Amino acid sequence: MGKNLTDDFFVTELENTDPISTGTPLMKESRPEIASHYFYKIKSKAFQTEKSIKSEFIDWHKDSKDLNAFYKKLFLKTAPQPELFNKVNEVADDLFKSRSVILNENWPNIINLQSIVVSFNKDLVQCECLIDKENKIFQTRSFPSIVFNNITNIAKGIPVLISIKSKPGSIRIDVVDGTHFVDKNLFDSNKNWQRLENKFKKASIKVFNSQDA
Amino acid sequence: MSIIQAYHQFEIRFTPILNFHILSRNIIAPYLSRTSSISIDSENLVKQRISLIFDDDSYTITLLWDRILFHTSSGITNLASPNSVVEEPFFSIFKKITELSEFGSILNCLFYTITANLKADYKVDDFIKDFLREDLSNILPCTDVKVTLNEVINNDTIALDFGPYIGIEDLNNRNIKYDPEYKDSLTAEGGILVDLKIVQALNAMNFKIYQRLTEKSNSILNKIWERI
Numbered sequence: 363m364g365k366n367l368t369d370d371f372f373v374t375e376l377e378n379t380d381p382i383s384t385g386t387p388l389m390k391e392s393r394p395e396i397a398s399h400y401f402y403k404i405k406s407k408a409f410q411t412e413k414s415i416k417s418e419f420i421d422w423h424k425d426s427k428d429l430n431a432f433y434k435k436l437f438l439k440t441a442p443q444p445e446l447f448n449k450v451n452e453v454a455d456d457l458f459k460s461r462s463v464i465l466n467e468n469w470p471n472i473i474n475l476q477s478i479v480v481s482f483n484k485d486l487v488q489c490e491c492l493i494d495k496e497n498k499i500f501q502t503r504s505f506p507s508i509v510f511n512n513i514t515n516i517a518k519g520i521p522v523l524i525s526i527k528s529k530p531g532s533i534r535i536d537v538v539d540g541t542h543f544v545d546k547n548l549f550d551s552n553k554n555w556q557r558l559e560n561k562f563k564k565a566s567i568k569v570f571n572s573q574d575a
Numbered sequence: 576m577s578i579i580q581a582y583h584q585f586e587i588r589f590t591p592i593l594n595f596h597i598l599s600r601n602i603i604a605p606y607l608s609r610t611s612s613i614s615i616d617s618e619n620l621v622k623q624r625i626s627l628i629f630d631d632d633s634y635t636i637t638l639l640w641d642r643i644l645f646h647t648s649s650g651i652t653n654l655a656s657p658n659s660v661v662e663e664p665f666f667s668i669f670k671k672i673t674e675l676s677e678f679g680s681i682l683n684c685l686f687y688t689i690t691a692n693l694k695a696d697y698k699v700d701d702f703i704k705d706f707l708r709e710d711l712s713n714i715l716p717c718t719d720v721k722v723t724l725n726e727v728i729n730n731d732t733i734a735l736d737f738g739p740y741i742g743i744e745d746l747n748n749r750n751i752k753y754d755p756e757y758k759d760s761l762t763a764e765g766g767i768l769v770d771l772k773i774v775q776a777l778n779a780m781n782f783k784i785y786q787r788l789t790e791k792s793n794s795i796l797n798k799i800w801e802r803i
Contacts, residue, residue: 543605
């Protein structure tokens with residue numbers, strides 16, 4: 363097979379009711395693997411010249427008898443057809459349906475976490491986050507490393523402010539340098555507490571073991 | 576029935592700082608990278624007013640020589656939760672102000688909300704039936720009515736005004752810049768509008784006190800909603 367049809371052009375997403383999109387017997391017989399591939403790959407774009415598209419069809423179509431009819435059906439009428447670009451193919455699986463642009467997006471839930479980077483690799487960055495300042499509750503959370511790409515010289519121990527905005531169906535994470543926003547003293551006191559906790563645990567194990575003996 | 580917080584303002588008042596218009600620059604500078612815009616009134620004057628606008632008008636923090644304000648019309652629901660935008664950055668900025676050597680003392684705080692409980696079929700007559708006497712029209716056949724309750728204990732004040740919600744004019748008359756997202760809901764008449772102000776005298780301020788004021792406000796509002 364020559365070059366991929368969909369690499370060269372995009373046409374409209376066809377409606378399910380359009381006989382082409384459901385697959386005419388001609389398409390299914392001649393190129394069954396193309397039929398399903400073709401219709402799901404098609405998106406809307408600037409209209410290509412009819413001639414160039416037609417030649418692609420000739421290459422691909424084994425049986426070119428109904429090419430004109432097929433081509434005509436595909437584009438419905440003469441080009442350009444603005445309504446073609448507005449049609450949406452309601453496929454059964456619309457998981458990846460594109461989202462419209464939202465200006466001045468409203469986020470009913472916003473939290474700003476003071477955090478310190480604990481560890482990082484190429485995929486994830488782990489941060490110790492201050493979940494509750496009043497009750498001194500800390501939590502280690504992992505975030506995709508890409509949201510930290512704006513932080514210059516990321517290293518263990520650097521402070522960051524993580525802003526998490528959420529609403530039903532959406533979440534947004536913003537990360538900024540926390541040098542002026544993070545109170546590192548709070549994290550120092552947590553470190554001291556953790557050290558004390560570990561010492562206590564070790565001491566408890568010693569006592570337990572000696573009792574056992 | 577839907578409850579919309581059309582406007583919320585939280586204000587901490589302190590003894591005036593004469594040179595705050597100079598000192599505030601160092602406090603505010605790091606936050607400019609997080610704001611979507613800033614506005615300055617009476618620049619370099621003693622009563623300079625700087626407003627930091629965050630998240631495309633989602634909320635605003637305003638600083639003056641004798642107070643710091645947080646205000647929002649965007650319907651953020653978790654203001655009293657840990658790590659909310661009230662705790663960070665509002666209280667963080669306030670903490671930096673209290674750390675100034677020129678800082679005097681905290682005087683009081685104001686907790687102010689305007690909340691609409693929208694209910695299409697709830698009109699003036701329903702309000703009179705639920706909260707007043709039905710023969711009120713014998714005094715004057717009224718097209719609008721309002722209930723005002725005040726509680727004053729020492730220097731603490733709670734001022735509560737509520738009445739039937741007659742439409743968007745109720746908010747426009749109060750110069751409330753409501754979130755355009757709620758415009759369709761707020762346009763229709765029906766329901767109750769509550770204007771609640773709590774002023775509390777105190778000499779220390781932290782996020783916990785803000786949470787307590789939120790609880791108090793919610794408790795008062797729920798007592799009103801229970802009646803309709």
